[in-house]
Amino acid sequence: NAGVTQTPKFRVLKTGQSMTLLCAQDMNHEYMYWYRQDPGMGLRLIHYSVGEGTTAKGEVPDGYNVSRLKKQNFLLGLESAAPSQTSVYFCASSFDTAYGYTFGSGTRLTVV
Amino acid sequence: GENVEQHPSTLSVQEGDSAVIKCTYSDSASNYFPWYKQELGKRPQLIIDIRSNVGEKKDQRIAVTLNKTAKHFSLHITETQPEDSAVYFCAASLIQGAQKLVFGQGTRLTINP
Numbered sequence: 001n002a003g004v005t006q007t008p009k010f011r012v013l014k015t016g017q018s019m020t021l022l023c024a025q026d027m028n029h030e031y032m033y034w035y036r037q038d039p040g041m042g043l044r045l046i047h048y049s050v051g052e053g054t055t056a057k058g059e060v061p062d063g064y065n066v067s068r069l070k071k072q073n074f075l076l077g078l079e080s081a082a083p084s085q086t087s088v089y090f091c092a093s094s095f096d097t098a099y100g101y102t103f104g105s106g107t108r109l110t111v112v
Numbered sequence: 113g114e115n116v117e118q119h120p121s122t123l124s125v126q127e128g129d130s131a132v133i134k135c136t137y138s139d140s141a142s143n144y145f146p147w148y149k150q151e152l153g154k155r156p157q158l159i160i161d162i163r164s165n166v167g168e169k170k171d172q173r174i175a176v177t178l179n180k181t182a183k184h185f186s187l188h189i190t191e192t193q194p195e196d197s198a199v200y201f202c203a204a205s206l207i208q209g210a211q212k213l214v215f216g217q218g219t220r221l222t223i224n225p
Binding site: 031033035040041042043044045048058059090094096100101102103104105106 | 113116118121146148154155156157158161201211212213214215216217218
């Protein structure tokens with residue numbers, strides 16, 4: 001039982017490049033989330049999904065896209081990376097709205 | 113939307129003393145309040161949570177209190193130990209629909225030996 005797995009763990013991008021972050025969970029959770037963590041700002045919600053085939057915008061969605069084609073996977077895409085997207089990205093999932101999240105180990109992204 | 117303010121941003125206590133971290137929230141409809149601990153370079157991990165139908169919850173050295181009228185909740189750690197050193201985050205959300213946790217800014221707790 002791996003829980004929530006994120007790949008890659010580290011990545012350096014040049015401005016304008018694109019990439020996809022993958023989040024996979026093996027707990028059969030309905031809800032999945034992408035957050036970014038920046039110093040002094042806590043964790044801010046980028047996008048989330050309430051089930052397979054659904055996605056919705058969070059607090060800071062600009063510059064990101066997501067897809068949830070399979071229940072266990074939630075992908076976060078950056079089409080044209082910008083230095084402002086340098087951050088640590090965490091994926092999370094939850095079984096039900098009455099329970100806390102299980103977080104992945106994070107992806108440290110640097111855009112130069 | 114919901115806004116969560118967390119204080120203090122840094123906290124240093126002597127080993128064995130107690131630590132208290134406070135959070136306020138803006139949306140009176142919020143009814144779920146978890147606390148997460150994040151050690152350096154690691155993922156946030158849920159340590160305790162409380163729902164709005166109770167005022168206090170304890171788990172060994174950790175307790176959380178909730179004041180719905182004042183819209184604030186607090187984390188209390190007693191008999192602190194070096195392994196309690198970490199960043200702690202509070203959060204708030206609704207237990208219905210999509211559970212979109214809104215996090216506070218975090219508190220860096222340092223336990224001095």
